[in-house]
Structures are given as structure tokens and as C-alpha cells.
Amino acid sequence: MVKELSEMTLEELWELFPIILKEYNADYPKWYEIEKDNLLENFNDGIIVRINHIGSTAVSGIISKPTIDILMEISRDSNIAQIEDKLKSMQWNLMNSSETPSFRQTYNKGYTKYGFEEKVYHLHVRYVDDWSELYFRDYLIEHKEVAGEYVDLKMKLKDKYEHNRDAYTNEKAAFVDKYSKIAKVEYGNRYKLEINAISF
Template identity: 55%
Template structure:
């Protein structure tokens, strides 16, 4: 009998789900749209302020983990516990949850006891805000030279961090922060919520 994911240690999970980088797949956009529609249906469209495809799979031509990252932004008056229940009922597994100081939930789909499914998703749930991921994505899309540098960095880190997701993420953080800062200067207030809504 296969061991449940919930019974595995972090090290076992990292071995089962190594970092894999693949050339950009144009189907990522269709996978995002399909899952976006599933999310809207699951929570009845209620309290959704904005929903976006983020991460490397949202950037044309960028080598990426074959994972669709989705940022779901909710209005502050939602019943977050109802939203969580509805997402779980739709097949999402909650991986981490922070409610204070800001809402930050991470769900996933596509992780099985025998490894990755064909389609893998990460769903980041937050209240409507001015999130760095949106700026970084746009900056990579509009600055192909920076996207190429980012691709080189990711490939260079793969060997040392193939089975250490946290280390891989941490090793990219300086690059991401530097270029997110530039993006915020370039796209001042692009994603700042309208305070009247």
C-alpha cells in the first residue's frame, strides 16, 4: 500500500517531487483558464476580486517547473472558512495557512502518492492587494533579457537543489527581489487596489 502524502516527511516529499524544469508549454495558458473557471465555479464567483496566472509558467518562452501558479485575490468581507471548504471540496489540498497579519493560503493539486500528475497547480489565496508576484511576472514578460537571466539562474541552481524546494526558492530570492523592485518603479501602482471599491 502506498504511503499517504500526509504521512511523508519533508525529505520524502522532496524525493518524490524533485524540482523539474521544462521548456515553456503554450498549453499552460489553457490549463490556467480551465482551472480558473473551476475555481470560480467552486466558490460560486463569490468574493473574487481578481484572479491571475503568476509564476514562470505565465511567462512566454521561460523555462519553468511545469506548475501553474494562480493568485486568487478575495474581498476582505468574504467568509474565508467557507472559501476553504469549497476549495477542498473541489479537490484542492491546503499546504500552508497564515491568517495574521495578512491572509496567505497555499493550496495545491496534482501531487499524488506516486509522483506528479500531468497537471500540477499551486493556488495562492490572499485578500486583494498590491502583490509582488504580479509585478515580477509583468517585468519578465516585458524584459526578455531579464527573463533569460532568470532562466540561466534557475538552470544553474537545479543540480544543487533538485530535492530541496525551500533551498531552490531561497537561492532565487535575491534576483526576484531585485527585479521586483525595478518592476515596481517601472509600473508604479499598476496593481494597487482602487480604494473606493
């Protein structure tokens, strides 16, 4: 009998869901739009302040994990318990939740006890802020040579940490942090929003 995901050890989960890197899929933007529209339809009461496609699948043409990362920024007076309940009813699975140093929750879709489905999503729920992921995405889009360096790094790390997601992510951190800071200097306050501003 195949174990449920909730019954598996971290090592078993990493074995079932290894780091996979694939060529860019032109359907990624469509997959993002489907889930974005679904989220906006279900949270039509002003909770969502801004929603964006982030991560490497948001950068056309580069090799990446075939996972659509969505950053859903919410107002600071949101009822978190209600958001959790609504997302669970929409078949989102809560992966992790933290309050420090800032509120963050990550949900997923597309993980099964038999492995990945065709479409895999991560939903990052946070209070609205000037998030580095938005700047890093834009920088890769506008600086192809840096995007190429990032792909080379990921390919090396995939070979080393195929079954260790934490190590794979941690080893990328210095590169991501470096170019996020450069991007924030270059772009200024591109993503700094007034609390009442809405951007989809």
C-alpha cells in the same frame, strides 16, 4: 505499500517531488483558463476580487517548473472557513496557511503518492493587494534579457537543490525581490485596486 502523502516526511516528499524544469508548454495558458473558470463558477458571490496566472508558466517561452501558479485575491470580509471548505470540495489540498505578516494560503492539485500528475497547480489565496508577483511576471514578459537571467539562475539552483524545495526557493528570493522592486517603480501602481474593483 505506498505511503499516503500525509504520512511522508519532508525529505520523502522532496524526493518524490523533485525540482523539475521543462521547456515552455503552449498549453499552460489553457490549463490556467480551465481552473480560473472553475474557480469563478464556484465563487460567484463576489469573494474573488481578482485572479491571475503568475509564476514562470505565465511567461511565454521560458523554461520553468511545469506548475500553474494562480493568484486568487479575495475580499477582506470573506469567510475563510467557507472558502477552505469549498476549495477542498473542489479537490484542492491545503499546503500551508499563515496570518502574519499577511493572510496567505496555498493549495495544490496534481500531487499524488506516486508522483506528479500531468497537470500541477498551486493556488495562492490572499486578500487583494498590490502583490509583487504580478509586477515580476510582467517584468519578465517585457524584459527578455532578465527572463533569460532568471532561467540561468534556476538551472544552476536546480542542479544544486533538486531535492530541497525550500532552499531552491530561498536562493531565488534576492533576484525576484530585486526585479519586483524595479518593476514597481517602472509600472507605478498598475495593480493597486480600489476595494470594489473587479478584474479577471
